[in-house]
Amino acid sequence: MELASLLQSPAALPSIPRVIALLLAELDRDEPDLFQINRLLGQDPVLTTRLLQLVGTAHHQRQKPITSVGEAMALVGLQQVREMAYAAAATSAFRQVGNVDMPRFWRYSLNVAKLTRHLAQDVRHPVSPFTAGLLHGLGMLVMHLGMPRQMEELDRRMPLYAPQRHSAEYELVGYNYAQVGADLARAWQLPQALVDILEHQDAPFERDSYEPLSGILHLAVWRCRAMEMGYTDEDLAQTFPDTTALALKMDLHDVLDRDPIAWTTRQEVDALTG
Template identity: 50%
Template sequence: MKLEELLASSEHLPSIPKVIALLLNELSRDEPDLRKITQMINTDPVLTTRLLRLANSAQFQLANKISSVSEALALLGLRQVHSLATAAAVAGAFKGIQGMDMNAFWRYSLNVARLSRSLAGLAKQNQAAAFTAGLIHATGELVMRLALSAEMTAMDATVPPLGLKRASAERKLLGYSFAQVGAGFSREWQFPQPIVDALEHQDAPFDNDVYEPLAGVLHLAVWRSRAREDRLEEQRLIYYFPDRVALALKLDRDMVFGEDPLEWSSQADVDVML
């Protein structure tokens, strides 16, 4: 399937069931806690994507694009959020995705989001946009697994879904990867251009005509998180460290690795959501 055909599809991706349930419960209170609502949405890549899609839609005609959940909530209000959450509950009564451990996917996505935010702070980039890009960066993989299940399942035998070499394996087989799929949808939904560029060039930040620092931040966070999924030993981490990307952001290896201890999502984080 060509990339254009895939982007024309309308696959319904699953949100995290417990997040939707807790969110609807909080929204039903007489005085919903906006901080809790923001935190809940910020754990769910699919719900975050839906919220940003609505906030950046043509109906609002904004001069500046919305790049974070908190900005979207300020624009939309809780009634719109309730509608989105209800739609997610109805359409997404949990739907499994063949070959993808969704617990692992949600944990991994949260890892990338948190690391992206921390690294963006060190690199003096927009931390809210970095967190958003990190959280939604792999939703294209879910779309591909729904639309191209046979191809993706066959690939799993040699390259794990969350492995370091997944993007390059997909490009070799299909001519594009989850990065281009996610960026294609984000462009169509009028997300902020830095986020679109970061998603599209996350695996090769210097391929863009104009280097987007957020793509470099995302590249480092994705590399570090996928290296952890692959259980790379310390010597291999050092050997494969993307020095060129880090140098462009004025970061060194110790700064990138130093974000690990406080940033990794634990299984407890995932258990709370499920």
């Protein structure tokens, strides 16, 4: 199936709930209207609950509980509200996808989000590294929705989380999850900077446009896929994307320097998808 045909399939391109779409549009304005954000959050009980849970986790030592959206926004800031809204958009649009293990998919995606943020923490970027990491794999889901038989066959030959998966997809259909995910982001009218990062994540040096966050995302994806596949130390050393790392002045130890206790738990997955 050609990419254009895939993207015209209603089943492959789910829409974002209206309230979340309006919230994202407001949050992505140069000067967001706090009153409008407060109003939109208040229209969605799930978003309100997530925001209050986010505040409760970040400020668990407060004696007085936070019960209003306005108070919660003041404590966590717009960046975290924006990240929460993007997460809600993704999880609302993709509840169940064919034979894909969705809890595992969101655990993996949260790990990529965390590691992307960790590796990008010393530099300013045009979009949230956490958001780029969380949304990076949505193209995988779109491909499974739009071409289930081809993807199920590919899953049997090449595991979904294998680091070489993007190449296998390209050989099979002429594009891969990175391009599909970027087109999904365009369809959802997400910021162009985020679209570009998603589109170039699979080969950050091989196209005309290069954004450092694409390279960081590439390294985070490699690391988390390798973990999903149970790579040994030798496997890690042999498959490490050293060209990308060199451009970012990183090495294998920088990417592996992650405390295992920080990896995503089942409770975090439940909180994301609940």
